Amino acid sequence: MKKINIKDLTEKSLRVFADDMLRVLYYEFEAGEKMPNHSHNGLAIIQIIEGKIDVKFDTGESFELVKDDLLQFNAAIVHNIEALDKTRMLITLASYSN
Numbered sequence: 001m002k003k004i005n006i007k008d009l010t011e012k013s014l015r016v017f018a019d020d021m022l023r024v025l026y027y028e029f030e031a032g033e034k035m036p037n038h039s040h041n042g043l044a045i046i047q048i049i050e051g052k053i054d055v056k057f058d059t060g061e062s063f064e065l066v067k068d069d070l071l072q073f074n075a076a077i078v079h080n081i082e083a084l085d086k087t088r089m090l091i092t093l094a095s096y097s098n
Helices: none
Strands: 013-018 022-029 032-036 043-050 053-055 063-064 070-076 078-083 087-094
Touching: 043 053, 043 063, 053 087
Parallel strands: none
Antiparallel strands: 013 022, 022 087, 032 078, 043 070, 043 087, 053 063, 053 078
16 A cells, blocks of 8 residues: 655656556646657546646547546547646556456
8 A cells, every 4th residue: 555645746757656457647747848649558547636738639639627627538549748837637547458
């Protein structure tokens, strides 16, 4: 078991938890920072703790997320993230089992 208080995190990125099927990642971005196009096998959930981001998919869809928003999506769809403000977020990645 592992307890973490998000308010105490000082790293800009941290793997909070990881095993074969699930990863929880913490990121802090300054306004204008980007995560380039990428994809993952499985399901993703982005949770905004503070700030605002734009998530764009190669399908043409995009979502602006602000504090307390959650976005769940198929992470196999190529996507990118841009911070519109200083942003702190959690990303949960759950792999599909074969």
